[in-house]
Amino acid sequence: MKQFLYILRWEFLNLVKAKAYIITTVVFIIIALVGFSVPTMMGGIGDSNADTAIVEQDIEKRSYAVYDPTSFLAGADMTLQLYLPNATFVEVNSDDALKQSVTDKKVDAALSIHDGGDFTYYVKNNSLTDTSKYILQETFSQIKRNHAFADAGIDANQVMDIYYSNTVSADTVSLGADATNSMIYTFPLIMLIYMVVVLYGNIIATTVASEKGNRTMELLVTSANSNALIFGKVLAGVLAAILQVGLFVSVSLFAYSINRVSWGGLLDSILNIPMEIIVSFALFGIFGFIFYAFIFGAIGALVSKSEDVNSSATPLTFLFLIIYFVVYFGVMVDPGGVMFTAASMIPLSSPMAMFARMAVVDVPLYQVIVAFILLLVSTVLTGFGAAKIYRRGTLMYGNQVKLSHALKWLRKKD
Amino acid sequence: MKLEIKNIHKSFDGTEVLHGVSFYATEGSALGLLGRNGAGKTTTIRILMGVFHANDGEVLLDGKPFEPNTHKIGYMPEERGMYPKKKVLEQLIYFGQLRNVSKQEAKENALRLLDKLGIPEYANRKLETLSKGNQQKVQLVQTLINDPEIIILDEPFSGLDPVNSQMLKDLIEEEITRGKLVIFSSHQMGYVEEFCKDIVILNKGDVVLKGELRKIQKEYGDHKLILNANNMTTNDLSNLLESKLKECIRMVEVRKDFVIFEILAGYTKKEITQKVLGLDIDIDVFGDYKPTLTDIFVMKAGDE
Numbered sequence: 061m062k063q064f065l066y067i068l069r070w071e072f073l074n075l076v077k078a079k080a081y082i083i084t085t086v087v088f089i090i091i092a093l094v095g096f097s098v099p100t101m102m103g104g105i106g107d108s109n110a111d112t113a114i115v116e117q118d119i120e121k122r123s124y125a126v127y128d129p130t131s132f133l134a135g136a137d138m139t140l141q142l143y144l145p146n147a148t149f150v151e152v153n154s155d156d157a158l159k160q161s162v163t164d165k166k167v168d169a170a171l172s173i174h175d176g177g178d179f180t181y182y183v184k185n186n187s188l189t190d191t192s193k194y195i196l197q198e199t200f201s202q203i204k205r206n207h208a209f210a211d212a213g214i215d216a217n218q219v220m221d222i223y224y225s226n227t228v229s230a231d232t233v234s235l236g237a238d239a240t241n242s243m244i245y246t247f248p249l250i251m252l253i254y255m256v257v258v259l260y261g262n263i264i265a266t267t268v269a270s271e272k273g274n275r276t277m278e279l280l281v282t283s284a285n286s287n288a289l290i291f292g293k294v295l296a297g298v299l300a301a302i303l304q305v306g307l308f309v310s311v312s313l314f315a316y317s318i319n320r321v322s323w324g325g326l327l328d329s330i331l332n333i334p335m336e337i338i339v340s341f342a343l344f345g346i347f348g349f350i351f352y353a354f355i356f357g358a359i360g361a362l363v364s365k366s367e368d369v370n371s372s373a374t375p376l377t378f379l380f381l382i383i384y385f386v387v388y389f390g391v392m393v394d395p396g397g398v399m400f401t402a403a404s405m406i407p408l409s410s411p412m413a414m415f416a417r418m419a420v421v422d423v424p425l426y427q428v429i430v431a432f433i434l435l436l437v438s439t440v441l442t443g444f445g446a447a448k449i450y451r452r453g454t455l456m457y458g459n460q461v462k463l464s465h466a467l468k469w470l471r472k473k474d
Numbered sequence: 475m476k477l478e479i480k481n482i483h484k485s486f487d488g489t490e491v492l493h494g495v496s497f498y499a500t501e502g503s504a505l506g507l508l509g510r511n512g513a514g515k516t517t518t519i520r521i522l523m524g525v526f527h528a529n530d531g532e533v534l535l536d537g538k539p540f541e542p543n544t545h546k547i548g549y550m551p552e553e554r555g556m557y558p559k560k561k562v563l564e565q566l567i568y569f570g571q572l573r574n575v576s577k578q579e580a581k582e583n584a585l586r587l588l589d590k591l592g593i594p595e596y597a598n599r600k601l602e603t604l605s606k607g608n609q610q611k612v613q614l615v616q617t618l619i620n621d622p623e624i625i626i627l628d629e630p631f632s633g634l635d636p637v638n639s640q641m642l643k644d645l646i647e648e649e650i651t652r653g654k655l656v657i658f659s660s661h662q663m664g665y666v667e668e669f670c671k672d673i674v675i676l677n678k679g680d681v682v683l684k685g686e687l688r689k690i691q692k693e694y695g696d697h698k699l700i701l702n703a704n705n706m707t708t709n710d711l712s713n714l715l716e717s718k719l720k721e722c723i724r725m726v727e728v729r730k731d732f733v734i735f736e737i738l739a740g741y742t743k744k745e746i747t748q749k750v751l752g753l754d755i756d757i758d759v760f761g762d763y764k765p766t767l768t769d770i771f772v773m774k775a776g777d778e
Contacts, residue, residue, distance in 0.1 A: 066571045074560075275555025279616070282523045282542065282549050283572040451525075 063284045067292025068299075071267070075300040088308040096315035099322035122192060123148040125161040125170035125182075132177045136203040143199040158182060171196065177204040235422075241329045242337070242419035246391055248330075253345050253412050254384045256301050258377055260349070261356035264297040265369045268360030268450070277361075286451040291443060294353040301349065340415040343432060348411020351439040352380070354446040361446075361453030383409040387416055395420040405431045407438035475501040475536060475655055477522075477624060482531035484517055490679065491517055494531065497674040497684050501623070504646070504656035506666035506687075508767075509676035510775050515659040516552050518676070519628050522657070523549055546573070548622035552629050552659075554613050558602035562588070562612050565601070566619055573620040580619055587615040591641055607638045614642060618649070625649055627658035631665055643668065663767040673767070677775040687767065694770055698763035699746065702732040703755040711755070719749055726763075734763050 075081055126149050150167060152158050158170040162182045169192060170182040177200045181193045209216040271277045280289055316327055359372050386409065390400030395417065404413040410431045417423055478498040484491055492514045499505035509515045520526045522533055524542040533540040557565050563584055570580025588594045591611040596604055601612060610633060617625065631639050643665060650656055650669065660666055666673065675683040683690065703711050712728045715735060722741040726734040737746050750760060
């Protein structure tokens, strides 16, 4: 136990004192502080009146060329004024003239109105964020309805009054999980686990491989118990990751809380993650990370130099990427599906899937407990397996050993 | 204290590399483990250190199974390696702590040994900034950091210049004097002859010779004489001896500087001396043959 603590301390201090660690931590903190302060710096995004103001401001600046052979817009000035108070309309007498005015940038866009108000929207470069077409579509639909009311001898204003003054409200009370709120925090948390496992897993593998590369490993395995060595190394990596991620999350929450008004409470659900999700995320996340860290540690022992770690770890990283997508689509598409349920139980995927499943559907407690026990047992077994591979891999230099070959070592005596 | 390797067999991927290796070492003396490259020295040492398990056989300390982790052992592996980017003292303390030495004691031992090896100023330097020879000295300090009872050194002198080798030698000799059990492998026979009371020669995974070095040397020199003449080559001298003294000697080896021959049973050294003096040659060297360890090594482990 003493050896384990010495190794843990040594490895942890080596990791957190490394320049790369300090720099990334500082960068993460700056990103969190600046990222959550952007809305404040820009004057806020959460106010719905502000939203409208921005849209109107955009539209105010827009001018349209209009070719209206059926006189659809005749007598519709009031509606246009109501929906598009600051837009400018310039009448032209042909489609060609219409297109030319757009090409020559005399107007921002152009409308060729067909029979019944359907229209073609011309713009020089179609932008993803251009919402003018939809506003015009809604405006023209209202004009068409007004024409229909007039034809039927009905007062359109009266209809509008009745239409807008007779609405009902509805509340949703979820007795299980609430996917609408939980999505906001579920995806970032899944991504967080993915990033931590891949990033720190590789760091742990590289640490082990570099000890083999500089021939420290033989000295270590003859000075200390190999279980203490691999457990110490892996847990040091886990602690360093928790420290860095913890700092990032804390600073993010702090930055969001002081900028909350500017965000208009948009991310409030992050501050209100249910306790059972937090506990599940922490337990499954930490033990899942340890589980993968042991595998990465064993991979590090199978290569001769740290440069070979990436190629050796690729299959595991790829597998983890597939699991990431399985969980992602499980949350998005089929939260109650068999695949997502199975993923939440299997130790390879439960670190990401179980808390995510708990966030979007109601999961029976026994399933959570069984999945956690499976993960716990797998982690311990993987730890001892990794220690054995670590010890066997110590003196294997030259060509890297395949993981499948290394797994055979687990059945053999040294 | 007696450390015994008993009938060790070891195979890698179905190929046996040690075929029943047995020998022992005792406290207060050094045992030299000799052999050509690939003879099985490092594998034997690694089995001793618990890095590998033997397929058969056992390692015993005073008759009981030997567990390296439960004893004070100092080990300098053939593959030298410590943390290149860490400071010397810092990592020496770490390795000391791993071997159950308190931080304070490890620090004191490290500084004392660094001082003894003439590199106290490097305590707070990164290992990678030191020369190869000085890194080797740090490696020896690491080996002795826990004041071990058993010291195992795999090729401790490789890569060292004569001055540093002497310094290392003095330190190891001091440890032997202090009653430590030392096993070391080396290709440098001179050092083995100076240190080792006992030797073991391995050849292709077999022990081909073992025992007390002085006795072995005496045994190999017994009834053997060397001779050189000024007025002829050693080949001519060999031919002359074989023609004139055929019935009482056997030619052992013809070297550039002298010939070695063995006195056959039934003849005495005095009789042979008289016969040699009776030959018409200008004697340059004539006397008892005292084989060096290199001679014995070549005889036992050289090409057949």
